[in-house]
Structures are given as structure tokens and as C-alpha cells.
Amino acid sequence: MILSDDDILARLEAGDLVVEPIDDLDMQVQPASLDLRLGEEFLEFQRTNISCIHPNRESEVSEYVTETRVPEGEEFILHPGDFVLGTTKERVEIPPDLLASVEGRSSLGRLAVVIHATAGIVDPGYEGQITLELSNLGTAPVALTPGMRVSQLIFTELKQPAARPYGVERGSKYQGQSGPQASRIGADPEFAAGGDGDEAGTAPDARNAPDSEPR
Numbered sequence: 001m002i003l004s005d006d007d008i009l010a011r012l013e014a015g016d017l018v019v020e021p022i023d024d025l026d027m028q029v030q031p032a033s034l035d036l037r038l039g040e041e042f043l044e045f046q047r048t049n050i051s052c053i054h055p056n057r058e059s060e061v062s063e064y065v066t067e068t069r070v071p072e073g074e075e076f077i078l079h080p081g082d083f084v085l086g087t088t089k090e091r092v093e094i095p096p097d098l099l100a101s102v103e104g105r106s107s108l109g110r111l112a113v114v115i116h117a118t119a120g121i122v123d124p125g126y127e128g129q130i131t132l133e134l135s136n137l138g139t140a141p142v143a144l145t146p147g148m149r150v151s152q153l154i155f156t157e158l159k160q161p162a163a164r165p166y167g168v169e170r171g172s173k174y175q176g177q178s179g180p181q182a183s184r185i186g187a188d189p190e191f192a193a194g195g196d197g198d199e200a201g202t203a204p205d206a207r208n209a210p211d212s213e214p215r
Helices: 005-014 058-064
Strands: 018-020 033-037 041-045 065-069 076-078 083-093 098-104 127-136 142-144 149-157
Touching: 005 149, 033 083, 076 083, 076 127, 083 149, 127 149
Parallel strands: none
Antiparallel strands: 018 083, 033 149, 041 065, 041 083, 076 142, 083 127, 098 149
């Protein structure tokens, strides 16, 4: 069952679903979704610095990713063909009986801006800000302003609460994240199993982490 506006408001009031800060409930709560705003931090990919990205070498991240902070009221220009990681302004806590889906707003979609590539699932138990995978599929640059409503969450109620929700006990890689986070795929067991974990900058205690990552 997908939560309606009344369902969302009731869960927020009960406190088991947390989305904060919300400045204007009337504006952000839609008929069957909740609008989220764009944060101030962006991770930009520098293609000229490397020949390719090796998913199992987390030590390379600093070589091809730079962080940019844009205060509210200023603009981040997303050029055609660009791919950057952004973040929601809001921090969320998803209870074990809900699954959240991140979707773009239609008004931005009509400007050819998409807010996620494939990772549109926020697992039961996830806590933290949500990393957005921003792309401009159009032919003209688009100005994005931190604080603008850029995405929406749709909540689906599970038949029963997840027995193993996302979180520290599962060794989930992105639990509690603040701001946009680059890929940590190098911590996945299939990479560590090959014995390349240390070379890839993978911490030994992350080698057995389950492959579960909403954002």
C-alpha cells in the first residue's frame, strides 16, 4: 500500500517516520508523496584526471571527485551531459515497515534534469540524507538552487516489517551519511574476496558487509 498525504502526516506525527527539517508541510506533502529539497553540497567528477574508474579502488576517489558547496540563494549550473552527486537538505529515518522510493519532480523532468540514475530505493531502516544522482539530459544548462524542491519520496508499506533492516548491524555502507557520498562499491564482498581489498583501500571490517545500499 502506498501512503497517502494523510498517512504520511500521521506517520510523521507519530514520529516513527522522520523527515527533517520540513519548513512547510502544506507545500512539501503531496497527495501521495513528500517533496525533498536540494542541499548545498555537490560532488563533481573530473574526467581529465584519470583514465578510468576502478570500482574496487576507493583510494582513487579523491583523484576524480571534487566537492563544491553552493549556499542557498546561489546557483549550481548543471551543464548538458554532466553527472554530479547532490544531496537532499532533509535527513530521513525510514521505519522497518516502510520502503521509500526517490523520484524526480515532473517540472524538472520537463527541463531534462533527472535526479537518480538507478539507485531510487531507500531501504527500511535507513537513516541519513539522501544522495542524488543528478544528470542533465538536455541541450541547455540548467540552474539548480539549493533549497528548491528537487525530488520526492513515495512510501510503500510492507506486508510485514523487514526482519533485517538497513543499518549498522548489517554493516550497511551508507547508514547515517551526511551530504553526498561517492561510491563505496569497493567495500562489497565480491571485490574483497579477490584479495585486493587492502590495495583498493577497503577496510578489513568492511569486507563482509552485506550488499545493501539505498543511497
